[in-house]
Every structure is written in C-alpha cells, then in structure tokens.
Amino acid sequence: MGCFSIKCGLLAGSVFGAVIAILGGILIPVGDMIIERTVKKEAVIEPGTTAYDNWASSEIAVYRQFWLFDVKNPQQVVQEGAFPEVQEKGPYTYKTRYLPKANVTFNPNNTASFVLPMGAIFEPSMSVGPEEDTVTTLNLAVAGAYSLLPPASHILLDMVINSTNSSLFQHRTVKELLWGYNDPILKDTIGLFSPYNGTSDGPYNIFTGKDDISKVSIIDRWRGETKLSFWNDTYCDMINGTDGSSFAPFVDKDVPLYFFSSDICRSVSASYEATMNLKGIEVYRYSLLPSTLASPVDNPDNKCFCRNYETTKNCTLAGALDISSCSDGQLVDQSSSLCPTSFKASSEYELINSLSCRVLNKVKDYTLLPLAWLNETATLDDKTADMFKRELISRIDMLEIVQQVLLIAGVIIFFVCLIAFFCVRRKSKTNLG
Structure with missing residues (x-):
C-alpha cells in the first residue's frame, strides 16, 4: 500500500x-x-498608554454630594445651653475634578509630578434643591474665635460680636457655607471649603510603574516631602499607597489597598468586601475597616492621631479625627448614624472616597456639632466602560x-x-x- x-x-x-x-x-x-x-x-503612566490617557484627562465624572445640618433650636442652645437639634438637608451635588492634571512632568527616576486643579460646578439635576437654599448653622468666625482666644479676651470679643450684629448661629445659603462668604468679624472670606475654586492639591510625585508595575500610581512625594509633618509621629506621618484614584493591576483580594487622602491629612487602608458587576465588568469593592477611625482604646495604632484630649474625651471617642494641624482648625467626624440611607443604597455601584461630618467645637462640654458631611463618587461612564470591554x-x-x-x-x-x-x-x- x-x-x-x-x-x-x-x-x-x-x-x-x-x-x-x-x-x-x-x-x-x-x-x-x-x-x-x-x-x-x-498600565504604565506614560504618553501613549491607556493608563496615561485616563490618568491625565478628566473624562470620568467625579461628584461630591453634601448634606448640611440645619440647627432647629439655635435660641435654646444660646440662651439655655440646650443640646443642638439638627436636621439633614441634601444632597447638594457638585461636579469636581473636571480639570485635567496640570504641570505634568516626567522625571528620570520613573516618577511623574503634577498638581491637581480644584473646581466645583453645581449639578441641579442631582441635588435636592438650589444652592441658594438656606440653613441655620454655626457661625464659623464666632465659634472659632471663642475656641482660639483665652477666656480673658471673651469680654472684648463679645463687644466685637455685638457691634457686628453677629451671634453663635447664622443663616447662610448652601453656596455661602460651602465655598465662602464675607464675614463681618474677620473682614475676610470664610467657608467650610474656602478657598477651593482656582486652587490646587499637591504637587504630587508618583511612580509611573515603568520599572516596576506594582508601584504604579504610588505616591513618592506630596508637596515635596516623603512624609507628613502634621502628627509628629513616624507611623502617623507615613504617606502610603496611591491617591485613591487608581491602583496597580492584578490586585490580590487578600491584600489591603493603601491610599493617602489630603482631605484628612493621613493614609488609610481598605479591604476587599465583594465582587460585583459594573456595566458588564467584574470589579472588586473595597471599604474602610471600622478600625480606621476607631479610638486608640480599640486600635492602639490610632493613638498618634489623637491630638486634642478634651474634645476626644481623653482619646476614647471613636470616629473623630482632629485635623486642625493641617486644615485650619476643622474636625472630621465619621459617624454612620448620620449617613442617609439613599447614600448607602447607591454606594454599591460607585467607587467611593467618603468623608463624613466636618464639625467645629464648641457649644457645650466640647460638643462636636455637625455642620456637613459628604461623599465623593467617581462613576464609570458608558464610554469608558465600552472602551475597556472592547x-x-x-x-x-x-x-x-x-x-x-x-x-x-x-x-x-x-x-x-x-x-x-x-x-x-x-x-x-x-x-x-
């Protein structure tokens, strides 16, 4: 054959x-x-890559939603020392981080430097009302003056306050309270986030990942320094991880993600919570652990973050972070009991970087009076999702x-x-x- x-x-x-x-x-x-x-x-951050296009641009919409606390009994608080009764008003939503990164410079050591321009545009369709809505809230100048000046100066301070027809509480629009108003006492602009528009965060210096992809987006320096100077402690002054907007590929679900938040002047970590489907893409959801802002009693690592022994009740108050050393006397208080259910219900489909209640003291016995709380969301748009899938x-x-x-x-x-x-x-x- x-x-x-x-x-x-x-x-x-x-x-x-x-x-x-x-x-x-x-x-x-x-x-x-x-x-x-x-x-x-x-995934390398350099011109010509997909990561660079997404990193340098501002195509993904980032929104900040604010809930303000309207004081219902201001007269009783001032005259009788009653505990403030507050009611949430919100959300009032602003589009932020819509400006592309500025002053982008690539360095020989495989890092990139940039500043993040700040800006906020009101989004009426995503808000409960116009930003001209009014709230009764703490007078920032009066409360701050009483807190900063010694008791011997309070008599003189009372004369100044009376001469300007000011009081411990005031009526302000949402726009004024958030972004600033001219104060009759300070003769200057004051607000929870003033100044904001026209300012910038940084400069940042991050690794591009060109020599080691596991280091991509990790912060090398912030404002020219490799560590903070706010907490006077080696551990608390560490700058860990990225800025929270991106992470290295091939994430291990068993390893926490670390990121630095300039809003609260510290680094935090998030742990894997669940696998979800976002616009046809499998994604991981991470959340902060309760120990992140726990009191030093429950988490000794947080002891160096405790700076004010009176307002934190000798460092036993959980959920309070005194950031006066880096944010002009503001406090951030994270309290789940004050978070609206609408935020909790929608959060599973959004990448969340949340702060909570910005507060000032003091009303009575160092009471932390909530002024506002916010959450920041960056939702994947259809165009980017289609590009990723394609x-x-x-x-x-x-x-x-x-x-x-x-x-x-x-x-x-x-x-x-x-x-x-x-x-x-x-x-x-x-x-x-």
Whole structure:
C-alpha cells in the first residue's frame, strides 16, 4: 500500500488533531502571558498608554454630594445651653475634578509630578434643591474665635460680636457655607471649603510603574516631602499607597489597598468586601475597616492621631479625627448614624472616597456639632466602560474561545481519526483472512 492509503490519511489526521490540541493547550499559558504583558504595558503612566490617557484627562465624572445640618433650636442652645437639634438637608451635588492634571512632568527616576486643579460646578439635576437654599448653622468666625482666644479676651470679643450684629448661629445659603462668604468679624472670606475654586492639591510625585508595575500610581512625594509633618509621629506621618484614584493591576483580594487622602491629612487602608458587576465588568469593592477611625482604646495604632484630649474625651471617642494641624482648625467626624440611607443604597455601584461630618467645637462640654458631611463618587461612564470591554475584555474572551476551539477540535479530530484508523485496519485484516 502507498502512503496515500486511507490508513495513512487517518493516521496523519490523528497527528494533526494531536498537534491542534497541543497548540490549544499551549495557548492557555502563553495567552495568559500575552494578556499580562499587554496589561502591564498599558498600565504604565506614560504618553501613549491607556493608563496615561485616563490618568491625565478628566473624562470620568467625579461628584461630591453634601448634606448640611440645619440647627432647629439655635435660641435654646444660646440662651439655655440646650443640646443642638439638627436636621439633614441634601444632597447638594457638585461636579469636581473636571480639570485635567496640570504641570505634568516626567522625571528620570520613573516618577511623574503634577498638581491637581480644584473646581466645583453645581449639578441641579442631582441635588435636592438650589444652592441658594438656606440653613441655620454655626457661625464659623464666632465659634472659632471663642475656641482660639483665652477666656480673658471673651469680654472684648463679645463687644466685637455685638457691634457686628453677629451671634453663635447664622443663616447662610448652601453656596455661602460651602465655598465662602464675607464675614463681618474677620473682614475676610470664610467657608467650610474656602478657598477651593482656582486652587490646587499637591504637587504630587508618583511612580509611573515603568520599572516596576506594582508601584504604579504610588505616591513618592506630596508637596515635596516623603512624609507628613502634621502628627509628629513616624507611623502617623507615613504617606502610603496611591491617591485613591487608581491602583496597580492584578490586585490580590487578600491584600489591603493603601491610599493617602489630603482631605484628612493621613493614609488609610481598605479591604476587599465583594465582587460585583459594573456595566458588564467584574470589579472588586473595597471599604474602610471600622478600625480606621476607631479610638486608640480599640486600635492602639490610632493613638498618634489623637491630638486634642478634651474634645476626644481623653482619646476614647471613636470616629473623630482632629485635623486642625493641617486644615485650619476643622474636625472630621465619621459617624454612620448620620449617613442617609439613599447614600448607602447607591454606594454599591460607585467607587467611593467618603468623608463624613466636618464639625467645629464648641457649644457645650466640647460638643462636636455637625455642620456637613459628604461623599465623593467617581462613576464609570458608558464610554469608558465600552472602551475597556472592547480593548481588553473582548480580546480576552476571543483568546479564550480560540484556545477552547483548538483544544476541543484537536481532541475530537485525534480520537475520530484514531478510532477510524483502527477500524479500517481491523477490516483490512478481516478481508485478508
């Protein structure tokens, strides 16, 4: 028989099927290596990569939602020393971080420097009312003056306050309270977030990931320093992780994510909570642990963050962080009991970087009076989600399909040809016999 007989053809088919199956099997690790190499290449922050385009631009909308606390019994508080009764008003939503990073400079040590311009645009469609809504709230200048000046100066301070028709509480619009108003006592602009528009955060110096992708976006320096100077402690003054807007690829769910927040002047960590589906993309949800702002009694690591022993009741008050050393006497108080249910319900579909209650003291016995609380969300838009699915997920799916088709087709061809080969061979022997 010649080599072109049926048996030779079937044998060749078996070999071909085996080669196809082996090729499909080889593509599994090789494909994973290709995907990993591609992701690492595109995750580097340098011109021409996908990471750089997303990092440098401001296409993903970031929103800050504010809930203000309206004091319902200001006269009773002032005249009778009653405990303030407050009611939430909000949300009042502003689009922030809509300006691209400025002064971007790439350095020889594989880092990039930049400043983050600050700006806020009111979003009526996402707010409970106009920013001209009024609230009765603490008079920032009066409360601050009483807190900062010694008791011997209070008589003189009372004369100044009376001459300007000021009091411990005032009526202000949402816009004035958040972004600033001209105060008759200070003769200057004062507000919870004043100044904001036209200012910038930074400069930041971050690793690009070019030499080590695991370091991408990690902060090397903030305002020119590798550590903070607010807490006078090696641990609390550490600048850990990224700025919270991005992280390195191939995240290990068992390892916490670290990031630095300039709003609260400290680094924090978040732990994996759940895997979710966001616009057809599998994402991980992370949340801060209760120990992050726990009292030093429950978390000794937070002892160096306790600076005011009176307002924190000798460092036993959980959820309070005195940031007066870096934010002009403001306090941040994180209290879940003050968070509206609407925020909790929607948060699972958003990347959240939340602060809580910005407060000032004092009303009575160092009471922490809430003025406002906020959450910041960066929601993945449809355009970016489609790009991510088209450029990455669709290619991964196509590669997996090719791998499976080659493997399955090769195995089927191999066994079909092999079985047919033995059947023909057996039939040939029967005919010869």
